[in-house]
Amino acid sequence: MKQRPDPLRVVVLGGGTAGWMSACSLAKLLGPLVTVTLVESEDIGIVGVGEATLPHIRGFVEKLGIDEAAFMRATHATYKLGIDFKDFGRIGESYVHPFGTFGEEVAGVPFHHYWLELERQARADPIGHYSLAVTAALAGKFRPPTTDGGLTSTYGYAYQFDATLFGPFLREHGKTLGVERIEGKVVEVRQDTESGDVTTLVLESGKELAGDLFIDCSGFRSLLLGQTLAGEWEDWSQWLPTDRAAALPCSHVTEDYAPVTSAIAMSAGWRWRIPLQHRMGNGYVFSSQFLSEDEACAAILGAVDGEPLADPRVLRFRAGRRKASWQKNVIAVGLSSGFLEPLESTSIYLSQMAITYLIELFPQRGQIDPRDRDEFNRLVDMEYDRVRDFLVLHFHATTRDDSEFWNHVRTMAVPDTLAGKMELWREAGRIEKYSDGLFYDASWIAVYLGQGVMPERHDPRAQLPDPVQVQRAMGVLRDAIASEVAAMPGHRDFLNANTQRLAPLS
Amino acid sequence: MSEPRELPRRIVVAGDGPLGVLTAIALRRALPRTEVVVLAIPPDPAAFAERFGTALPFTNRLHDRLGIEEENLVREAGASHRLIMRYFGGAGHDWQGAAGYGAAIDPAMKTAFAREWGGGPRNAGTGAPPRSLGEVLAAAGRFAPPSGETDSPLGEVDYALRWNVPAYRAHLIGIAQALGVHHERGTAKAVVPDGAGGLAALAIEGVGELSADLFVDCSGSGAALLSAMPEMQWIDWRAGLPTRGLAIAAPGPPMVALEDRASFTPLGWRWELAGRDGRQALLGVPAGASDEAIAAALGSEPDAIVAFAPGRAAAPWLGNVIALGSAAAELEPLGGIAQDLAHRQLALLLELLPGRSVDPAERAEFNRRSGLMADRAADWLAAHYAAPAPTAQFPDLTLSPELFRTLDQFTRRGRLPFFEDAPMLVQEFGALLQAVGVPSGQGPLAAADSTSEESAARAFEARANAAFHAAPLYGEWLTRSLAG
Numbered sequence: 010m011k012q013r014p015d016p017l018r019v020v021v022l023g024g025g026t027a028g029w030m031s032a033c034s035l036a037k038l039l040g041p042l043v044t045v046t047l048v049e050s051e052d053i054g055i056v057g058v059g060e061a062t063l064p065h066i067r068g069f070v071e072k073l074g075i076d077e078a079a080f081m082r083a084t085h086a087t088y089k090l091g092i093d094f095k096d097f098g099r100i101g102e103s104y105v106h107p108f109g110t111f112g113e114e115v116a117g118v119p120f121h122h123y124w125l126e127l128e129r130q131a132r133a134d135p136i137g138h139y140s141l142a143v144t145a146a147l148a149g150k151f152r153p154p155t156t157d158g159g160l161t162s163t164y165g166y167a168y169q170f171d172a173t174l175f176g177p178f179l180r181e182h183g184k185t186l187g188v189e190r191i192e193g194k195v196v197e198v199r200q201d202t203e204s205g206d207v208t209t210l211v212l213e214s215g216k217e218l219a220g221d222l223f224i225d226c227s228g229f230r231s232l233l234l235g236q237t238l239a240g241e242w243e244d245w246s247q248w249l250p251t252d253r254a255a256a257l258p259c260s261h262v263t264e265d266y267a268p269v270t271s272a273i274a275m276s277a278g279w280r281w282r283i284p285l286q287h288r289m290g291n292g293y294v295f296s297s298q299f300l301s302e303d304e305a306c307a308a309i310l311g312a313v314d315g316e317p318l319a320d321p322r323v324l325r326f327r328a329g330r331r332k333a334s335w336q337k338n339v340i341a342v343g344l345s346s347g348f349l350e351p352l353e354s355t356s357i358y359l360s361q362m363a364i365t366y367l368i369e370l371f372p373q374r375g376q377i378d379p380r381d382r383d384e385f386n387r388l389v390d391m392e393y394d395r396v397r398d399f400l401v402l403h404f405h406a407t408t409r410d411d412s413e414f415w416n417h418v419r420t421m422a423v424p425d426t427l428a429g430k431m432e433l434w435r436e437a438g439r440i441e442k443y444s445d446g447l448f449y450d451a452s453w454i455a456v457y458l459g460q461g462v463m464p465e466r467h468d469p470r471a472q473l474p475d476p477v478q479v480q481r482a483m484g485v486l487r488d489a490i491a492s493e494v495a496a497m498p499g500h501r502d503f504l505n506a507n508t509q510r511l512a513p514l515s
Numbered sequence: 516m517s518e519p520r521e522l523p524r525r526i527v528v529a530g531d532g533p534l535g536v537l538t539a540i541a542l543r544r545a546l547p548r549t550e551v552v553v554l555a556i557p558p559d560p561a562a563f564a565e566r567f568g569t570a571l572p573f574t575n576r577l578h579d580r581l582g583i584e585e586e587n588l589v590r591e592a593g594a595s596h597r598l599i600m601r602y603f604g605g606a607g608h609d610w611q612g613a614a615g616y617g618a619a620i621d622p623a624m625k626t627a628f629a630r631e632w633g634g635g636p637r638n639a640g641t642g643a644p645p646r647s648l649g650e651v652l653a654a655a656g657r658f659a660p661p662s663g664e665t666d667s668p669l670g671e672v673d674y675a676l677r678w679n680v681p682a683y684r685a686h687l688i689g690i691a692q693a694l695g696v697h698h699e700r701g702t703a704k705a706v707v708p709d710g711a712g713g714l715a716a717l718a719i720e721g722v723g724e725l726s727a728d729l730f731v732d733c734s735g736s737g738a739a740l741l742s743a744m745p746e747m748q749w750i751d752w753r754a755g756l757p758t759r760g761l762a763i764a765a766p767g768p769p770m771v772a773l774e775d776r777a778s779f780t781p782l783g784w785r786w787e788l789a790g791r792d793g794r795q796a797l798l799g800v801p802a803g804a805s806d807e808a809i810a811a812a813l814g815s816e817p818d819a820i821v822a823f824a825p826g827r828a829a830a831p832w833l834g835n836v837i838a839l840g841s842a843a844a845e846l847e848p849l850g851g852i853a854q855d856l857a858h859r860q861l862a863l864l865l866e867l868l869p870g871r872s873v874d875p876a877e878r879a880e881f882n883r884r885s886g887l888m889a890d891r892a893a894d895w896l897a898a899h900y901a902a903p904a905p906t907a908q909f910p911d912l913t914l915s916p917e918l919f920r921t922l923d924q925f926t927r928r929g930r931l932p933f934f935e936d937a938p939m940l941v942q943e944f945g946a947l948l949q950a951v952g953v954p955s956g957q958g959p960l961a962a963a964d965s966t967s968e969e970s971a972a973r974a975f976e977a978r979a980n981a982a983f984h985a986a987p988l989y990g991e992w993l994t995r996s997l998a999g
Contacts, residue, residue, distance in 0.1 A: 039963045117545065117580070117865055125517040369930060371959040380923055384932070433876040438517060439867065441880060443935055469520040469870035470545060 016044045017375055020210060020218055022195065022233060023226035024049025025056060026172055027343025027360040029179035030069070031224045034364045036186040037073050039371060046189045048210060048218060053194070056228055056324060056344060060172050060283045060290045061089060061270040061354035063447075064108050064165040069361050075182060078509040083178040084170035085286040085512045087266045088500060090146040092353065096274035097460050099408050104459025105269060106353075109142030109164030110451045112486060118470045121454050122438060123479055125464065126471035132480045136458050138487045140164075141494065146269040150497035151504075160489055167354070169270060169283045169290075191218065198237045206338040207233055221375065223339045224367075231345035234331060238339055241332040248401045248424060249328035250417065251278045251350050255305040256292040256322045259315035268500040272352060273312075276300070276412040280312060281351065286504070286512050289315050294350055299414040326350070330393045333386045338377055340367055340385070347393055352403055355396050358447065362392050395446035398427040399453070406431075406460040431462070438464035520870020523728040525550040527717065529740050530733035531698065532558060533680065534565040534840045534857050536687040538733055538864075540581050543694040545865055552697045552725065554717070559735025560821045563761065563848040564840035564857035567795065568678040569597065569775075569788055571855035572616045573938070575676060577862055583690065585660065585676065589996055592686045593679035593792045596658060596989070597775050598649035598672065600850050604779035605902035606952025613774065614950035615649035617673030620942050646946065648672050651979045653773040657986035668981035675851055677775075679792045699725065706743045713834025713873070714740065728871045730836045731864075738842035741828060748829040754913040755897045756825040758783055758799035758847050762809050762817040766793035771990055777849065779904050780812035786849050791993075799847050801909070825896075827889040830882040835873050837864060837881070844889040847896055852938070856892045859938055860885050884936050891937035894918040895944070902951035922948075927956045 021032045024047060032047045070080050080086065091107035098104075112120030120139070127133035137143035142164035145151065155161040180190065193212035201208050210218040225233040234240040246252065261284070271282035278295035293309040300308075306321040330347025334340065343360045366388045370381040405423050409415035423431070430441045434457055440450045457464075497503075504510060526542055528535045531553045543551045560566070575585065588594035599613040614620075649672050652658045660674070661667040691698075701719040707726075709715035716726035717740075732740040741747055753759075772789040779785075783799040798813040800820065810816050823845050831843035840857035848854065867881045897918055900909055914922065917934055924930040925948055931941040939947070949955060 039959055042959055042963050126519055129516050129518065368959065370928075373928065373956075373959065373962075378927065380920075381928075384920065384924065429876075429879075433880055436874040436876040437520075437867075439877060439880065442884065445933055445935065464517045466520050466870070466874065467517045468868065469522045470868065472519040472522070473547065 015375070016042055017222055017372060018220045019043050019045045019222045019224060020220035021045065021047040021224040021226055022210065023047075023228060023343075023345075024176060024180065024190075025226060025228060025343065026176050026179075026357060027345075028224075028226035029176045029183060030357075030360050031226055031342050031364050031367075032188045033073055033179050033183045033186055034069075034368065035224075036183065036188045038368055042371070044189070045187070046191060046218065046220070047183070048191045048193055048195065048212065050194045051192065055173065055176060060285070061092070061169050061281070061351070062167040063354055063358045064167045065358050065361055066167060073182065078507070080178065081168065081170070081510040082512050084168070084172075084174045086168040086170035086510070087284055087286060087504065088151045088268050089167045089169045089270055090142045090151065090164065090268045091270075093146065093267070093269045093271045094274075094403070094459060095271065096409075097272075097279070097403055097407060099461060100274075100411065102459075102461070104455065105137055105140075105143040105146050106452060106455040106459065107137075107140050107142030107146060107164060108166060109140055111136055111454060112139045112483070116470065118468050119450065121458070122468040122471040123483070125438060125467040127476065127480055127483065130476055132476060133483070134487055136454075139483060139490065141490045144490050144494045145497055146267075148494050148497075149265050149267055149500050150494050151268045151500040152497045160493060166268075169285055171285055171287075171290075172357075191216070195232060198233060200237065204337065205238070207237060221338065222372065222377075225339055225341040225345045226343050228344045229326060229348070231331075231341060233339045234334070234336060234341040234345055238336050240334075240336050240341070243329050243332050245328040245330075245397060248397070248421065249350055249404070250296040250298060250414070251294045252325065252327050253297050253302060253305065254292045254294045254324045254326070254351075255302065255309045256290070256324060257306075257309045257313060257320075258288045258290055258318045259313045260318060261289055262315045265499060265501045266504070270354060274409070275308065275312075277305070277414040279352065280309060288318055289313070294352070296414055299412070299417075328397075330390070334363065334389045335367075335382045335385045342367070346389070349393065349396055349400055352400055353396070353448075355400075355447065359392065359396070363389055392446050394426065395443070395448065398424055398430065399448045399456070401427055402431070402453075402456055403460070406456065406462045408461065434462065435464055436466065438467040520872070520874075522546060523549045523869070523871045525552065525727040526729045526731065527725060527727040528553045528731045528733055529703065529717070530554070530556045530735060530842075532556075532562060532565045532733065532735070533684045533687060534562075534854075534861075535731075535733035536684060536691050536696075537581070537583075537858075538731055538839060538861055539691050539696040540583070540687060540694060541861055541865055542731070543691070543696050544581060545868055550697065552699050552727070553691070554703060554719075554725070555698070555700045556703070556734045556739060559737060559841065560819065561823045561845070562735030562841045563823070563846065563853040564844075565735075565854060566680065567788065567797070567848050567854070568593075568680040568683060568790065569675060569851040569854065570858060571675045571851045571938070572673045573855055573862075574858045575674075577858050583687070586996070587686065588676065588678055588683065589993070592682040593790065594676050594683075595678075595771060595789065595791050595993070596660060596773060597675045597677055597789070598653045598658060598773045599647070600950065601653075601774050601776045602778075602950045602952070603776065605899075605904055605950070607904060610904070610952045612950035612952060613646070613650045613653070614943070614946040615647035615673070616675060616943060617649075617671065618940055618942050619671035619673075620647035620649065620946050646949065648979055648982045649674065652982060652986055655983060655986075656773060656989055657983060658773055658989045659987050659992040668978065668985040671978075672982065677788060677790055679790065682792075703739065706740065709835070711834070712744075712746070714743075714836055728835065729869065729873075732836055732838040732842040733840055734842055736823060736841040736845050738828070738838055740836045741831065741833065741838040741842055744833040744836055746830070746833050750827050750829050752825040752827065752846070752893050755893065755915060755918075756847070757801045757900060757909045757912060758825065759802040760800045760804075760820050760822045761847065762798040762800050762813050763819045763821065764796035764798075764813050764815050765818045766795055768793060770794040771993065773989055775850075777899075779902070781908070782808055782812040783905075784849055784899055785812055785814070797848070799849065825893070827886070827893070829886075831860070831885050832878045832881045839864070843885065844892070846893060849896060849899065852892050852895055855938055856889060859888050863888070887934070887936035888938055890915065891917070891934055891939070894921070894937075895939055895947070898922075898944070898947055898953075899951055901948075902953055904952070922953065925956070926954055929955045929958045929961065
């Protein structure tokens with residue numbers, strides 16, 4: 010028999026996406042070790058960031074025991090094969106960063122070196138033609154990947170959904186997992202006078218909520234970690250200067266839904282275009298240093314192609330993270346922990362990642378061990394830092410000189426860790442290797458090549474095989490991908506054929 | 516527009532031991548238009564990265580890639596399979612535990628079936644149940660390497676090879692010759708700098724100057740080429756590893772077994788390597804050990820005692836000189852880790868293969884990753900000394916921050932942090948810690964879930980049963996393979 014201590018009382022502050030993701034995960038996976046109470050207020054809105062996601066969310070949904078179809082129906086979700094970037098490296102150019110790979114390595118040499126060699130000899134097609142995910146994305150096709158190790162298993166998928174519906178969906182699910190929900194506003198946070206640990210949240214109603222562990226999902230306010238514990242903030246706005254988003258939902262103008270999120274560069278940032286079942290999500294992420302809020306709202310109203318369904322709503326944020334997301338007995342998850350702008354749809358991933366590490370390092374026998382807290386903070390920092398470098402690359406790797414914003418990001422000094430990665434790519438066409446964290450070789454290659462960062466030299470072995478034969482072999486791959494994509498259903502058709510995934514028409 | 520690097524015209528590999536010849540094969544296969552010259556260097560008794568005929572599962576993959584077939588190693592180089600290392604005395608006199616290989620091993624496994632079929636000798640003090648299929652099969656003396664069919668019950672069993680070193684080297688030389696690798700027997704007298712931080716040539720006695728674009732130093736612990744580079748720096752591991760010498764017993768009679776054994780003695784770990792052409796006992800000895808104590812711990816008078824100082828080159832690639840194996844890192848060969856590390860460094864060189872000229876960023880990336888690999892290999896060895904009995908014996912060893920974190924997380928929570936470029940999988944590291952007797956804690960997921968242990972045990976029982984029945988007696992399999 011296992012000896013179990015009394016359950017740890019976990020209090021989650023905030024009922025947005027991060028809050029309900031945290032509450033559901035802890036209740037589901039740590040069951041008898043915890044009691045989970047979530048306090049939220051209907052008077053406090055949620056940001057609802059993260060309309061677009063990364064493939065990791067599929068594992069999250071599955072782990073919670075949620076049916077994918079029910080989840081898609083409830084959140085008006087569509088499928089996503091990657092992100093289509095327009096006008097980033099240069100106006101008029103575009104590329105897809107796919108959830109998938111480009112070709113295969115041959116004789117120990119990665120595919121892109123052979124592609125660079127053919128490109129030099131003007132024998133190559135665009136690199137996206139050698140990626141099933143890119144080709145399907147551009148053709149508007151979708152079918153779930155297989156797991157047989159063949160061509161049809163060379164990609165993954167995520168969802169595009171209405172993030173304001175995800176929290177409420179998880180709230181319903183949380184009830185079945187035994188999460189207690191309390192409605193109310195926190196007016197006072199009590200701390201232990203000796204340790205400084207948070208002991209109690211006092212609500213407007215006078216109700217007192219005591220806990221052993223507090224998960225701060227209060228959004229940008231960061232009520233517990235940022236305000237009560239004065240957790241230090243590391244500012245990254247010198248590398249990621251966007252600090253506002255003007256969001257504007259609008260109607261669909263076409264029958265089809267693109268199975269990709271679009272990111273379209275603008276004069277002071279970029280705008281997203283996310284097709285959901287019922288509407289198109291749009292938003293202009295910009296830097297207030299270079300553009301006023303009114304100008305941004307006007308710009309997004311002018312840019313969308315559908316009928317606006319609301320007035321533009323401006324969100325404010327800043328790039329960076331807490332120096333430590335876990336301090337004393339408070340763990341910040343989501344925006345209270347840090348913020349990286351949504352260019353690569355990482356917001357929900359970053360919450361999911363923090364929750365995963367929290368569960369792995371969850372206090373034992375009711376005691377927080379500082380070594381576990383340090384380990385959590387080390388892992389969270391590593392994740393944030395790696396995502397940050399990848400995001401900065403999208404802005405820095407440009408030839409655009411048509412606005413102050415692009416002049417700034419093109420000429421700014423980048424983090425040393427990114428400078429080293431770019432140097433290795435420029436000199437030798439190689440990707441600095443890591444296996445932990447987010448965004449591996451294929452992602453870096455997609456952005457480097459997509460934004461016109463060509464290496465000076467590539468692997469000497471790429472010139473060994475006869476170029477005509479390499480061209481033929483690559484042609485075979487391209488044609489196999491093309492015929493596979495031709496046989497795939499359209500994204501909308503696939504959804505229509507899976508009616509249990511469709512939300513009822515409102 | 517990106518240009519391909521110019522192909523190297525000639526590469527010189529200094530050292531014609533197994534590692535030098537293997538490196539030449541790898542380079543020649545990767546660069547068939549490049550002349551590859553292997554230069555003879557007097558054998559180094561402290562070249563632990565190639566002197567003993569065993570490595571770890573990674574080597575099997577490298578061999579495959581280089582067209583060195585396991586079947587031929589069995590036929591021609593006395594190769595045999597090791598499924599587990601069994602450790603004795605790590606947590607007291609009666610302690611024993613086994614560590615297998617691969618991602619499928621589960622350190623938390625406990626089953627009735629496995630206890631019945633495996634678990635080692637019945638007189639063992641712990642009676643710990645087996646934790647991997649390898650352990651079940653090793654105890655039953657049954658195994659045949661899976662031949663690649665996807666649904667084989669033996670498919671998840673990973674293994675290491677042992678071989679006869681002279682026969683292995685001869686086999687490699689045959690392949691190298693067929694590939695057109697040149698062999699230069701003259702003695703290198705001096706290095707000729709290229710004036711740009713690298714080498715232009717080696718001055719060979721009676722031959723003259725042998726120039727090359729790249730020089731690979733496989734010369735053993737003396738690092739004949741790397742040590743000629745003015746920027747050469749050495750990182751000392753002695754604070755974390757107690758061994759200062761290796762006592763080598765005279766080879767014993769042939770022994771076929773699916774496991775090798777390591778025992779903790781009053782001096783350090785004694786390791787016995789089974790082999791079809793004779794078994795080999797080795798003992799890591801600390802500074803100041805007396806001859807009597809060494810003979811007692813080794814179980815016989817040593818044939819030789821080879822002194823060494825654990826550590827690694829701060830940057831194994833300087834200029835156009837790349838050091839592999841014992842020239843890049845000196846560590847005890849316990850369990851095959853030294854040769855495993857050498858082969859990983861070779862694979863890294865293949866991944867980051869330069870052209871005729873060297874790009875500094877690429878060299879820096881090689882040095883970064885090669886350093887991570889070596890440091891984690893040192894942690895793997897140091898973990899052997901982190902068990903209770905060795906800790907009592909050597910209380911003053913310093914743990915690297917990474918190993919400290921691993922031990923802390925493992926003992927309190929049963930968790931193993933991931934480290935980039937670590938040679939061993941986290942599952943393998945966990946299995947080692949269990950086997951040497953480092954106590955394991957339990958993580959919250961396991962604590963919260965009462966059903967998973969039972970169902971995992973049932974699943975393991977079924978897999979073990981299937982593997983047991985699919986595997987022939989190993990001795991019979993060997994006889995058939997050698998006859999066929």
